[in-house]
Amino acid sequence: MKPRKIPRRHTEKVVYVDGPNLFVIALAPSSNGKITESNESIIQTNTYSLEQWEIANCGRKITMPEFFALDASNCMDCPFSANSGTSECYTHKYQQYTGFLSQLRSIKREHLTPFDENKRTRILVLSEGRYIRFGTYGEPSLMDSTLVSQMARVASTWTGYTHQWDKDWAKPFASWFMASVHTESEVDLADEVGFRSFLAKDKDDPVVGVQCPASKEAGYKSTCQKCGLCSGTLGKGKKSVSIDEHY
Numbered sequence: 001m002k003p004r005k006i007p008r009r010h011t012e013k014v015v016y017v018d019g020p021n022l023f024v025i026a027l028a029p030s031s032n033g034k035i036t037e038s039n040e041s042i043i044q045t046n047t048y049s050l051e052q053w054e055i056a057n058c059g060r061k062i063t064m065p066e067f068f069a070l071d072a073s074n075c076m077d078c079p080f081s082a083n084s085g086t087s088e089c090y091t092h093k094y095q096q097y098t099g100f101l102s103q104l105r106s107i108k109r110e111h112l113t114p115f116d117e118n119k120r121t122r123i124l125v126l127s128e129g130r131y132i133r134f135g136t137y138g139e140p141s142l143m144d145s146t147l148v149s150q151m152a153r154v155a156s157t158w159t160g161y162t163h164q165w166d167k168d169w170a171k172p173f174a175s176w177f178m179a180s181v182h183t184e185s186e187v188d189l190a191d192e193v194g195f196r197s198f199l200a201k202d203k204d205d206p207v208v209g210v211q212c213p214a215s216k217e218a219g220y221k222s223t224c225q226k227c228g229l230c231s232g233t234l235g236k237g238k239k240s241v242s243i244d245e246h247y
Contacts (some may be wrong), residue, residue, distance in 0.1 A: 010041045014123050015107055016115040020073040021142060022048045023115075024103060027126045034214050035133065036225040042131045043151070047074045047138025048104060053112070056104035064097050074138040078163040079182070090246060091137050100137060120147060127151045131225040134160030134177065141173040152176050157228035158235065165195045176232040178241065184208055187240050197240040198230055209240030217244050 013026040024046045030036050051070040055062055068082035068089075075081035080089035091100075132155045134140040134148065141162045152158050164170040165179035171193060178198035179190035187197040187208050199208050203217070210229070213222035224230070229237040 012126060013103075014119050014126070015111050015113075016119055017050065017112045018115060018142075018144075020050055021138075022050055022053050022104075022107070022112065023143060024048070024107070025123050025126070026103070027130070033223070034220065035223060036131065037223050038225075042133060042225065043127050043155070044133045044136040045138075045140055045143065046100070046103065046136050047140065047142050048100070049073045050112070052100075053104050053107065056101050064092065064094070067097065067100070068092055071138075074142065076139055076164060078139065096137070115144065115147075120150070123147065124150055124154055128154045129156050131156055131228075132158040132160075133224065134158060135162070139164060140177060141170045145172045148173065148176055152231075152234070157225060157231065159224050159228065159230040160232065161198050161230065165190050165193065174232055175234045178230045178232060182245075191240075194233065196233060196237070199240055199242045200245045201242055203244040207242045209242055210237070212241050212243040215243045216246075 011028045013024055016023050025043060026046065027041050027043050029039050029041050030044070031039060036042055049070050049072065052067060055067060055070060065082070068087060071081050072083040075083065077084050078089070079085040080087070082092070132151055139162065140160050141164050158176065160177035161180040162170060162173055162177045163180045165174070166189065174194040179195035181187055181190055181197045181199050182201070187199055190197045201208070211218050213227050214220060214224050228235060229241050
């Protein structure tokens with residue numbers, strides 16, 4: 001039996017727990033004009049720590065610094081994380097923060113269950129023919145690589161980025177994700193281990209590879225959904241992609 005056709009504008013999420021982290025694969029309309037101009041439903045993956053779920057549901061008023069300080073297991077050693085970096089991640093803004101809290105507060109304790117084949121099937125049904133934004137929040141290479149492969153295979157386009165590109169365990173994700181780098185020398189190092197790069201550079205530094213078509217400096221000529229260049233070695237494009245730093 002074929003799965004029922006999912007309407008183009010639809011909201012649904014699949015939630016599972018793996019170790020210290022909570023994974024949310026959500027299908028919902030996006031109003032971010034850089035990501036998609038049509039406001040249709042897209043797949044976005046968020047990786048939270050279970051500590052973040054706990055504090056979001058603790059019943060008292062919490063602050064942004066409290067919430068993001070609990071990102072050691074889901075953001076790891078990202079240079080823009082709160083636990084070990086500068087806390088300058090573009091997600092560390094009030095609008096994104098309130099969205100994360102809303103999503104986490106919609107997840108009841110009984111939903112905190114492990115990944116299983118029923119969840120895999122539902123994720124793939126939701127992903128069919130969609131644009132997938134891996135790593136809207138949190139480190140996407142913490143997801144199961146087989147699941148990522150299957151999602152990308154059924155998607156129309158996808159994008160993904162990882163700061164863990166220099167770790168041996170993250171090497172399989174070069175197929176789908178870009179190495180998130182910040183210097184030309186890191187572009188070279190990422191290339192040596194099989195990753196294409198997404199370079200967030202100083203605005204005065206030269207472009208390496210191609211300039212992001214969805215960036216302000218490129219005049220927003222495209223959207224991430226239409227472009228799809230940031231899709232690892234199995235996706236579109238062969239060169240690195242550059243963008244001016246943005247916080």
